[in-house]
Amino acid sequence: xxxxxxxxxxxxxxxxxxxxVAVVGLSGTEKEKGAVGIGKSCLCNRFMRSSSIxxxxxxxxxxxxxxxxxxxxxxxxxxxxxxxxxTSKEGTEYTFRVIEQTEFIDDSTFQPFNGVKxxxxxxxxxxxxxxxxxxxxxxxxxxxxxxxxFEQKVFPPGKFNVDGFLCVFDVSVVPGRSIEKQLETVTNIxxxxxxxxxxVVLVTTKNDELNEAYVQEVQKLVSRYEFKKAIPIVETSAYxxxxxxxxxxxxxxxxxxxxxxxxxxxxxxxxxxx
Ligand code: GTP
Ligand code: MG
Numbered sequence: 685x686x687x688x689x690x691x692x693x694x695x696x697x698x699x700x701x702x703x704x705v706a707v708v709g710l711s712g713t714e715k716e717k718g719a720v721g722i723g724k725s726c727l728c729n730r731f732m733r734s735s736s737i738x739x740x741x742x743x744x745x746x747x748x749x750x751x752x753x754x755x756x757x758x759x760x761x762x763x764x765x766x767x768x769x770x771t772s773k774e775g776t777e778y779t780f781r782v783i784e785q786t787e788f789i790d791d792s793t794f795q796p797f798n799g800v801k802x803x804x805x806x807x808x809x810x811x812x813x814x815x816x817x818x819x820x821x822x823x824x825x826x827x828x829x830x831x832x833x834f835e836q837k838v839f840p841p842g843k844f845n846v847d848g849f850l851c852v853f854d855v856s857v858v859p860g861r862s863i864e865k866q867l868e869t870v871t872n873i874x875x876x877x878x879x880x881x882x883x884v885v886l887v888t889t890k891n892d893e894l895n896e897a898y899v900q901e902v903q904k905l906v907s908r909y910e911f912k913k914a915i916p917i918v919e920t921s922a923y924x925x926x927x928x929x930x931x932x933x934x935x936x937x938x939x940x941x942x943x944x945x946x947x948x949x950x951x952x953x954x955x956x957x958x
Contacts, residue, residue, distance in 0.1 A: 700769055700777035703936045704845055708809040709852030710869045711787040718861025722854035723889030724784050726922035728765045731932055734925060740824050746789040751828040752797050758819040761787055764839040766821040770929055774944060778936045785809035806869060810876040814844040848883040848935045855898040856890035863898055867905060875910060883938040885916050887931045891951040892921040919951035926954045
């Protein structure tokens with residue numbers, strides 16, 4: 685698929701390949717995810733708008749019902765983060781369009797919106813054909829309710845075909861969430877992604893506060909027999925902007941059947957250049 689962009693390209697072959705990415709991982713009420721989320725939104729924010737003035741860390745998923753039905757959330761349980769062009773180390777341009785699969789919580793009942801008739805998150809988040817009419821790009825929480833004061837970009841009309849997944853795993857310790865809970869959820873999500881036949885990269889988040897035992901659990905998880913095709917792990921920190929672009933580029937390389945070597949630099953090495 686090719687995307688239409690503002691920039692004019694001379695030949696069709698000059699148009700950057702368009703990569704549609706779904707960012708997934710443990711989500712839900714505080715009972716499921718603990719005191720804070722695993723870092724999907726912060727990862728997306730850093731990737732789409734990386735400068736420090738555009739980076740915010742409050743993308744709390746608890747909403748009023750009017751914000752849930754406004755045009756940004758649009759009664760969905762996913763966010764459209766917009767599109768961005770990035771260049772890989774070997775010089776290939778890619779246009780990434782990014783959605784985040786999450787679970788919005790009603791701030792008056794503390795229950796998920798659309799609670800009853802919905803598929804469970806682990807099933808819903810691996811959808812590969814996504815539609816939402818007139819949905820607007822999400823920028824920040826302040827935008828909700830005053831959309832006209834912010835840049836308005838519409839989610840592509842028709843079916844949005846997910847080319848690959850970034851499956852997020854938080855390697856920091858969060859009160860109220862056990863490592864077992866996260867391992868179980870991510871194992872199930874990876875199994876469901878496998879059934880879609882789309883590629884996946886496992887992205888660890890919050891490596892600036894990593895717990896060594898959690899890092900090892902993630903390595904064990906991806907080496908388990910169910911996922912024979914090795915799943916690459918990219919260790920990130922959205923706070924420090926370490927390896928964030930690398931995670932998306934690693935996925936683009938798999939989707940694009942890149943013939944060269946995708947160099948994935950471990951967090952502790954990457955952070956030295958920070
Ligand atoms: P839901 O969408 O609600 O499931 O959560 P999420 O996965 O989108 O999590 P979100 O990105 O909102 O991050 C939750 C919190 O984790 C943030 O408010 C930060 O406090 C913290 N966090 C996110 N990224 C980082 C990071 O790179 N380093 C550290 N130390 N904390 C982070
Ligand atoms: Mg989120």
